[in-house]
Amino acid sequence: MARRPQHSPDQLRLMIVDAAEKIIREGGLGELSAREIARLIKYSPGTIYNVFTTIDDVVLEIEQRVLKRLDSRLHAVKGGPSPDAELRRLADAYVDFTHGDARLWSVLAEHRLRPRAVLPEWYDELLRRLLDRIEAALVPAFPIERQRERRQSARALFASLHGVTSLSSAGKLPIVTPEETRGLLQDLMSTYLAGTSRRSRPRGRQSGK
Structure with missing residues (x-):
């Protein structure tokens, strides 16, 4: 034998x-x-x-692989002529990635750690890199004095991307909206930036009575 x-x-x-x-x-x-x-x-x-030690640790290794692949995909996206155009490209890349391997992607949403378990340090680092990529696209839309707001906007947009694509990958997006995933994210990006642009304009003087 x-x-x-x-x-x-x-x-x-x-x-x-x-x-x-x-x-x-x-x-x-x-x-x-x-x-x-x-x-x-x-x-x-x-x-x-x-x-x-546990199967949870195996699953975390899978999550690390998925996040690294997503990070590589987003950092390969070329910059656009405007924040809106670049965010649209990032959204397209995000959708392509998540739909390309939906079951593997769904692990990020489905996996629940055992009680009192702590995420490894690399998890925060990979999430930071993803946020940095989105924030880089927002730089032209925010002056330097609004750096904190730019960072918050990157977090909000990443959460939106993740939420919409997770619903879509699970086949549950039609329950929320009949709109197609890619179009929904494009609208979300444009609407968010339009609102940001309006907030950044100096307010005119109010006329006295």
């Missing part, structure tokens, strides 16, 4: 995460289990827990 190849801890870690990604992509997060991962990599379920 042929002996099974021995794998290093790093190799096993990669095999486990690759198998988990395959399971989620084919059947969704609900299909993920240590037993199913073990079946794919041809090890016992106990091997999974020799590498990862």
Whole structure:
């Protein structure tokens, strides 16, 4: 009987995460289990827990992959002639990415950490990079003295992108609106920037009575 190849801890870690990604992509997060991962990599379920403390930790590795891929996609988007045009391009890239692998993307919304669990430091760092990309598109729309407002706007737009695409990926957007995902996000970006532009205009003097 042929002996099974021995794998290093790093190799096993990669095999486990690759198998988990395959399971989620084919059947969704609900299909993920240590037993199913073990079946794919041809090890016992106990091997999974020799590498990862919990299945939550495996899922977090998947989330890290997804966020890194999204970050690469958004940073590859070329700047536009205006904040509105650039945000539209970013929105298109966001939709293309999330719809391209909807089950994997849905992990970000579906996964719930166990009580008292803390997100790893890399999670905040990756979210910051995504916010920075959106904020960079907003720079021409905000003077330097409105830097804090620009940052808040980037957060609001990112939350909107994430919310709309999550509903769309889950097939629930039609419950909220009949509008198509891409068009809805384009309108959202334009409307938000138009409101920002109006707020930035100096107010005229009020006429006295």
